[in-house]
Amino acid sequence: MRPLLTLAGLALVLGLVACGDKPQIKAAGTGHAAYLGTGSAAYTAPGWKVGDATSWDANMRARTQTGQNEYLRTASH
Amino acid sequence: MARMKFICDAERCIECNGCVTACKAEHKVPWGVNRRRVVTLNDGVPGERSISVACMHCSDAPCMAVCPVDCFYRTAEGVVLHDKDTCIGCGYCSYACPFGAPQFPSTGTFGMRGKMDKCTFCAGGPEASGSAAENDKYGRNRLAEGKLPACAEMCSTKALLGGDGDVVADIFRNRVMTRNKGSEVWGWGTAYGKPISGAPAAPKAGKS
Numbered sequence: 251m252r253p254l255l256t257l258a259g260l261a262l263v264l265g266l267v268a269c270g271d272k273p274q275i276k277a278a279g280t281g282h283a284a285y286l287g288t289g290s291a292a293y294t295a296p297g298w299k300v301g302d303a304t305s306w307d308a309n310m311r312a313r314t315q316t317g318q319n320e321y322l323r324t325a326s327h
Numbered sequence: 328m329a330r331m332k333f334i335c336d337a338e339r340c341i342e343c344n345g346c347v348t349a350c351k352a353e354h355k356v357p358w359g360v361n362r363r364r365v366v367t368l369n370d371g372v373p374g375e376r377s378i379s380v381a382c383m384h385c386s387d388a389p390c391m392a393v394c395p396v397d398c399f400y401r402t403a404e405g406v407v408l409h410d411k412d413t414c415i416g417c418g419y420c421s422y423a424c425p426f427g428a429p430q431f432p433s434t435g436t437f438g439m440r441g442k443m444d445k446c447t448f449c450a451g452g453p454e455a456s457g458s459a460a461e462n463d464k465y466g467r468n469r470l471a472e473g474k475l476p477a478c479a480e481m482c483s484t485k486a487l488l489g490g491d492g493d494v495v496a497d498i499f500r501n502r503v504m505t506r507n508k509g510s511e512v513w514g515w516g517t518a519y520g521k522p523i524s525g526a527p528a529a530p531k532a533g534k535s
Contacts, residue, residue: 283403284450284470288457295473307329307491309473314490317480319498321505 329491330405338509339486342377346478353477354466360430362446382428382446383518390420406448414442449476
């Protein structure tokens with residue numbers, strides 16, 4: 251009876267291990283946040299401050315609107 | 328933080344393949360590998376539509392779930408990337424991907440199938456941003472340069488929208504409200520999930 255219970259307990263533990271969900275975002279140091287820039291100003295677009303996440307975010311939003319929303323460029327539509 | 332997403336407006340795509348060319352040129356993608364391609368639906372039939380397809384950087388990426396060596400990861404911006412140093416070129420991701428995004432060069436370390444290559448949303452890879460190693464393996468890291476993906480920025484009709492999900496969805500919604508048709512956004516539900524019932528309604532569309 252005891253080995254059977256141990257076996258059942260082991261199976262339960264192994265079964266629950268499969269339910270675990272790993273974090274998908276890499277830990278700091280292995281992934282590189284885009285707002286940290288490339289370390290070179292040569293190809294960096296103007297309008298944001300390297301290292302400032304809020305500034306990068308605002309720049310991307312503005313760039314999306316000005317570059318891809320042509321309704322902003324036309325007087326009427 | 329922005330959650331990067333793609334939308335392709337089938338009402339606007341003219342099958343010019345400018346996005347494909349922009350991607351190829353920007354990242355020096357080799358022969359036989361197309362990170363992005365234009366697919367025509369009902370070709371030759373009146374009302375045919377074309378859409379530009381690449382990795383959609385899914386919210387719950389199936390490639391990530393099936394990879395036996397766990398080479399995929401998600402950046403803080405919501406971009407799904409992979410580590411070519413870990414990839415064994417098994418091809419499981421290509422079977423799992425609903426968009427056919429994973430590509431395999433015909434000559435590589437593993438017999439006739441090399442390490443997987445796919446759209447990076449112009450966000451490079453795990454190497455240092457803007458480094459030569461990153462450039463060699465994954466191409467340019469435009470996001471770290473404060474730019475958006477080359478395909479979307481190059482699109483002549485602005486059919487392909489790429490950027491923060493909220494912003495591109497807002498731009499697309501404005502278009503649909505203006506033209507009163509073409510609200511079908513191919514792949515959006517598959518990649519980013521369908522609206523949850525009981526969730527607050529989307530903000531009222533307006534000129535933005």
